[in-house]
Amino acid sequence: MWGLVRLLLTWLGGWGCMGHLAAPAQAWAGSRGHPGPALLRTRRSWVWNQFFVIEEYAGPEPVLIGKLHSDVDRGEGRTKYLLTGEGAGTVFVIDEATGNIHVTKSLDREEKAQYVLLAQAVDRASNRPLEPPSEFIIKVQDINDNPPIFPLGPYHATVPEMSNVGTSVIQVTAHDADDPSYGNSAKLVYTVLDGLPFFSVDPQTGVVRTAIPNMDRETQEEFLVVIQAKDMGGHMGGLSGSTTVTVTLSDVNDNPPKFPQSLYQFSVVETAGPGTLVGRLRAQDPDLGDNALMAYSILDGEGSEAFSISTDSQGQDGLLTVRKPLDFESRHSYSFRVEATNTLIDPAYLRRGPFKDVASVRVVVQDAPEPPAFTQAAYYLTVPENKAPGTLVGQISAADLDSPASPIRYSILPHSDPERCFSIQPEEGTIHTAAPLDREARVWHNLTVLATELDSSAQASRVQVAIQTLDENDNAPQLAEPYDTFVCDSAAPGQLIQVIRALDRDEAGNSSHVSFQGPLGPDANFTVRDNQDGSANLLLPSRPAPPRQAPYLVPIELWDWGQPALRSTATVTVSVCRCQPDGSVASCWPEAHLSAAGLSTGALLAIVTCVGALLALVVLFVALRRQKQEALMVLEEEDVRENIITYDDEGGGEEDTEAFDITALQNPDGAAPPAPGPPARRDVLPRSRVPRQPRPPGPADVAQLLALRLREADEDPSVPPYDSVQVYGYEGRGSSCGSLSSLGSGSEAGGIPGPAEPLDDWGPLFRTLAELYGAKEPPAP
Secondary structure, three states: OOOOOEEEOOOOOOOOOOOOOOOOHHHHHHHOOOOOOOOOOOOOOOOOOOEEEEOOOOOOOOEEEEEEEOOOOOOOOOEEEEEEEOOEOOOEEEOOOOOEEEEOOOOOOOOOOEEEEEEEEEEOOOOOEOOOOEEEEEEEEOOOOOOOEOOOOOEEEEEEOOOOOOOEEEEOOOEOOOOOOOOOOOOOEEEEEEOOOOEEEOOOOOEEEEOOOOOOOOOOOEEEEEEEEEOHHHOOOOOEEEEEEEEEEEOOOOOOOEOOOOEEEEEEEOOOOOOOEEEEEEOEOOOOHHHHOEEEEEOOHHHHHHEEEEEOOOOOEEEEEEOOOOOOOOOOEEEEEEEEEEOOOOHHHHHHOOOEEEEEEEEEEEOOOOOOEEOOOEEEEEEEOOOOOOOEEEEOOEEOOOOOOOOEEEEEOHHHOOOOOEEEOOOOOEEEEOOOOOOOOOOEEEEEEEEEEOOOOOOEEEEEEEEEEEOOOOOOOEEOOOOEEEEEOOOOOOOEEEEEEEEOOOOOOOHHHOEEEOOOOOOOOOEEEEOOOOEEEEEOOOOOOOOOOOOEEEEEEEEOOOOOOOEEEEEEEEEEEEEOOOOOEEEEHHHHHHHHOOOOHHHHHHHHHHHHHHHHHHHHHHHHHHHHHHHHHHHHHHOHHHOOOOOOOOOOHHHHHHOOOHHHHOOOOOOOOOOOOOOOOOOOOOOOOOOOOOOOOOOOOHHHHHHHHHHHHHHOOOOOOOOOOOOOOOOOOOOOOOOOOOOOOOOOHHHOOOOOOOHHHHOHHHHHHHHHHOOOOOOOO
16 A cells, blocks of 8 residues: 555635545654654555535636645655546546646536545656555535425325315325435425315325315315425425315215205196106206216105106106006096105215105196097907898997097998908997808807097097807718728627717717617618717627628618707618638628629729820820920910911991091192093092003013003002092181191292281180280381
């Protein structure tokens, strides 16, 4: 270690730099052999106290903040002091000869609080270090040059209304950039500048609290509070900063609902159906959101029967609607009470209740034109079947509720009685049969009767009338199905052959009340035994039936027990067959007869097959021919160019022409004088033929011959067609205007037409034409 023993410190009027000697001066002197007490020299590094420089100094010249001196420096100018590190040469400069350190510019502690430097003493000639380098710190001493700021401001906070005193609202925090470890430059105190007496602030923590109780949101919802933070502990001379806190009072359910009026009156037409809106009721609640939701109810019984009330989708209005149909004739008005209640009630504010209110409601029922009302919602009538037309079925009755004496007209809608089985008397509403009814064909007839007011055809109503056709015993019983059975030729007497069942279509005499009776007498081949339940057993008698080729036809008589009783006779076919030992049929007598004649079952099947094949071929041949003819007809219809249209109607001939004298249409004034003799007609066959011109002599020229014959044909009136050319230029006699056609009109001399006849002279029939096209005479000069 080299012996730098002293740092000269100079206190410069408050800008001083503090330090102490690294070694006592006495030790330094003794180590160099000077006279004095002998002291042991201790080698130590530089020990520096911190240097301080006041920030924001704005002096005219650099400020001396300290001095470096080494024991090797004997004032001969051979020692040079060097300074390196942060700010060396720019912010801090050192005198190489004396070791004085100066600060050259104003410093800001908030930008940089301290500087770390390195001091060194070297030989001026050789730059050889005379002492090891040593590090020291220069700190910038703080002054109160920064006001407090609120980095998160402005603030917004919410606190429930009606909160108690001291309820915490929000905490505000200010920051001071000054050094909190030096003096009171960064010691902050909070105060309320604006917002008293509603809010207060903790001076040390900045917590904003309510200062008064029962702040009402409905009175004032928002407050603007100004908070100030001041340094220097709030003393005079300190710097300050402020911020705003917007405090909003949140809503609580502290207000009950209240109807703005005690009585509500509504009116509704009696024809309004269930669910029709009658009116709206709203109880006022100054609270917000869920705290203002309400439920409505009807307190009185008579009102709840005819009307119902519900809350709308917003939870504010009560919707009064019709619950059941109203009738002006039975009741003109309803009076009841309606209650409005908050749905959400805060128990903390029950003392401010009750949270409900009641209002009276009166609903007036208005009369409206109503269609006729039937005495019953539906009618059920009965009529026996087979009754003569005009039989009374029943009566339908309806009345006009608005005017009971008003006449009603009745009619049956056609679609409900398409068969026209019934008729109704228009004035009285009595229904009669229009045709005999058959219960077995149709039991029920559902009619729709229309009742219309004579004074107003638009007022009409309908009712369903169900007419049941009552049964009468008009159908004799019959067998349920045609029975064709067999019995073995070896069957024992009394054997059951077939169970026979009966069917009775009448309702009165059902099938279980049908009786049976078979052939009677000792010669009967079969026996019928009635089972008394609508069925009978066909039995083989004690004497077996003799076998024969033809089947037996057993007559059976059936009758019912209706009033009057009806009878019928049916036949059961029984064949006697040869059976196998197990009871199955081997053959019956008709098949045995055919076998004896030489035709077996296989032969019969072959014959039937051949006949069927022939019939199929014939049908196929006929179908092919028909298809071919249809195809040809289609082609002829499509190819219209090959169609030949023949007209067989030749007309009436001369008789038809003479039936109308065409000369009546010709202008007699402009016609040429007729030629002497009988008039020549070009539309009939002449009686005399024009002689043909002789063939020119000489060699035959085909072109000349054809031209000659063509001219003869054109000039010959006897050659068809016998055309007649008529000119219709005459409109007849008796008109004051003459002919309107220019075909037969003449021209004056020189071809210049004469003056036109004024249209006004033609008479009243041509007045409109004269107004449109008549020439106006020029006024006289």
